[in-house]
Amino acid sequence: MTTTTSETASSNTADSPPRLEVSGLTVTFGGLTALDDVSFTVADGEIVALIGPNGAGKTTVFNAVCGLVRTRRGEVRVGGVPAPSSTTGLLGAGVSRTLQGLGLFEHLTVLENVLVPLTSVGASTSTSVDTAQEVLGALGLSALAAVPAGTLPYPERKRVALARALVTRPRLLLLDEPAGGLGATDIDQLAQTVRTVSDGGCAVLLVEHHVDFVMDVADRVVVLDFGHVIACGTPDEVRRDPAVEEAYLGVPVSAGGALGREERS
Amino acid sequence: MERLVFLLSTGLARGAVLALFALSLVIVYRAARAVNFAQAAMAIVPVYVAFAVTAASGSYWFGLASALVVGALLGAVVERWLLRLVPQDNPLPGIIVAIGLVMVLQAGLAIAFGPDHRPVHAPFSQRPFEIAGVGVLSPYDLFVLVVAAVVMGALAILFNRTTIGLQLRAAAFAPETSRLLGVRVPRMVTLGWMLSIATAALAALLLVPTGLGLDPHAADVLFVNAFAAAVIGGLDSPVGALVAGLVVGVLASLVTGYASAATAPLAVLALLTVVLLVRPHGLFAAREARTA
């Protein structure tokens, strides 16, 4: 179960600004309001899960944080300052993300995949290789360092994608469906890794369909539906929230593997 | 037997130049995701500059260095201020622009320097060494082989052992993902063009003394054969370009020696056809196509 403490559960009590602060975020695509006045925070060392049915706006939140979509109203702050809009600026601010669909360089080796983000933060080649090897070791990928990423089975590829996001030692980690397509053993291992990362002080925001994983690992859960935040709280609070059950067409959230209305994307 | 040894060794030297030019096509293919049909014309412009620099300074080496520099600059200029303005969603506009560029460059050279062949002297003797009475490589052939090997080695180190090489490879195969990871993809594309045209210019510079001399079309046949070699090798594969370049060079030399010079292009075409029938993506093609 989660090791939630009262400090991490409610980031508002922290003295320093939250690692990520999304306030009043509104994003529209033409006539469609993808996000409507969305606000939440993620503190250092906190794990927040963003859940909601397909099309609720979860990926759009990630894209807005990364400056990939134009926001209509509202603000995203990272470490108390407005989020940089360039990729290099974000890396400099300690933000990294995994991509939906992994986005590995299939023909490059596992080590090279993990080295790519380090090339753009101007680390020297030898320290980069050391850092990359260290992260690969932590994720149990050392033996696969020289293997082309495209030849690996899916769970290993997923870990390579995670390693690539972790190698820049982020202060804010955005994970897009990290448990998707994984079996129980791999999900346990993933939960372990995410907890270790967050124990190191990193703020983690994750989008996930796998409810058991979310309830296990998250300190707080933000539920989106049609671009609105319909619930926000600890996993237990959210699990009991009637509005959440309704959003999932009456399927109790605690019932099973995936949330009712969703499909894997 | 003597004839065979001579043809094989000459073929190897010609093949080294072919391999170098084919490698330049692979580099630009990786950067631009298209075959550069202006490669021959773009390669020959720096050779004219090298010719002028050598004539003015009396040094072959100044000429060689200027060919590399001008080749790199030309690559950057053409990519930044011409090809980047061309719509990228289908390959046709790029091909048409490349053909237009060929016409402009070759006509420009003919206007500036005249359309005639200019004799170009090799920096070393072209008379073959004799080993046990058998003519093998000339000193110039040896020079060509050494230069080609050094340049290929340097490119291999650059691409496989350096930070910039990793960014070049990442950007070539998955530009969108690379961008999200902070790689400056447009810069990598420009750099790919610079490396490619400098390499092509060097290959053309090495070729010219062995042919009829310098004229605006002096690299055209080299382009055709190197294109065949690059396709045989797999277009995406530097190793493929190297191996196929040498094979095509030796094949052309053997066919020229035992049959006739006119038959050589047919032999290359036959080899290309057979390879494409057996392996449509070339001999050394990557297992799967690049990701977007």
Ligand SMILES: Nc1ncnc2c1ncn2[C@@H]1O[C@H](COP(=O)(O)OP(=O)(O)O)[C@@H](O)[C@H]1O
């Ligand atoms: N680039 C875009 N252009 C137009 N509509 C978009 C775009 N991105 C997302 N949307 C729309 O915004 C809504 C939210 O999408 P998304 O954030 O991807 O949902 P989720 O990740 O929760 O499944 C959906 O209706 C989707 O169709």
Ligand SMILES: [Mg+2]
């Ligand atoms: Mg999504």
